[in-house]
Amino acid sequence: MRLMEPLGVAPDMVETGALKKWSDFPVQHRFTDYSNSIGEPTHHTISPFPCQPAINNKLALWTGDISVLQVDAVVNSTNETMDDNSPMCQRIFARAGSALKMEIFSEIKECKTGEVRVTQAHALPARFIIHTVGPVYNVKYQTAAQNTLHCCYRNVLQKARELGLRTIALPVINSVRRNYPPDAGAHIALRTIRRFLEQYGDSVTCIVFVLEPCDLGIYEVLLPLYFPRNLAEQDNACWQLPNDIGGMDGEPLLPDRQIRIIDNPQHALHGDESVELSAQLETSVNIGEHAFAQMQGDLDRQRLLGERPPADPLADIMLKQMQQKERYDILKISIGLFYWMKMIAKFIDLYYRG
DSSP states (O other): OOOSOGGGOOOSOEEGGGSOBGGGSOOOOOOOOOTTOTTOOOSOSSOSSOOOHHHHTTEEEEOSOGGGEEOSEEEEEEOTTSOOOOHHHHHHHHHHOHHHHHHIIIIIOOOOTTOEEEEEOTTSSSSEEEEEEOOOOOGGGHHHHHHHHHHHHHHHHHHHHHTTOOEEEEEOOOOGGGTOOHHHHHHHHHHHHHHHHHHHGGGOSEEEEEOOHHHHHHHHHHHHHHSOSSHHHHHHHHHHSOSOOOSTTSOOOOOOOOOOOOSOTTOOOOGGGOOOHHHHHHHHHTGGGSHHHHHOOOHHHHHHTTOOOOOOHHHHHHHHHHHHHHHHHHHHHHHHHHHHHHHHHHHHHHHHHO
């Protein structure tokens, strides 16, 4: 798949009509035949992202300079103070001219993570620039980073819809400079864009997905899963899509994090949390003997598709017990602090009354 400008010469302006739509790219990948995977169920019995040529025709790909695209809105992935020095930001600011910096300095000043700000495009061949700030990724706060990244994409698209902007140049918002894994970010980006086009496709003429060359390989693998171009890609996606495909808008689905008060914290396994150890242990021992496992020769591709090795069931039980006890201990400390504060407040009240 080649999307670069010929001979590396950047044009002064590129219209969206000159860009190749995703629906027009040839299907190059040779699919794995999963028909002999007896006993290995598909992740999805029906593809959650069916083949829709009308949607595929609204998505174009570009690996050139984002600042040359003639669109209604260019999206700028920046930092909180809106002075990021990434190559993409430098190209946007260099072409837009000093008036963009003046507008940001005098009127915008900052943009919080996950939010958007809109400025004039000034000397760019676009009407507006939609600025957004992607999250910093930390494994401890993975869920927060996933939600924030989804909000970035969703807020950008909603703002464009609100302003009546029909052509959008949208880059990859997550960044390795902020420690975000490119493959994990790609899943969130693609499913969020797909869900938006399903819901509000009539408000969009073209989304130009702007990719850096280093990201191209990831999106070549994942794009056919979320935007299948034929029935073969659609059927293949039932196997290759991860189990977690997000909610109605592509947002991450959060597990129940409610703290439950229990009489004995050691009783971590309730009826709805029981585990059949024999079946899981047998699966873990014989994992390499299944036909589906034998087909997965490309480990890098499997990692991109969002799959991770199965967890040890015994370790999972111990982890649940530790987490339950930790929640119980935190709850006891919180209750104790609450009563201490009440006693102190009562003492202070009596002191001043006396």
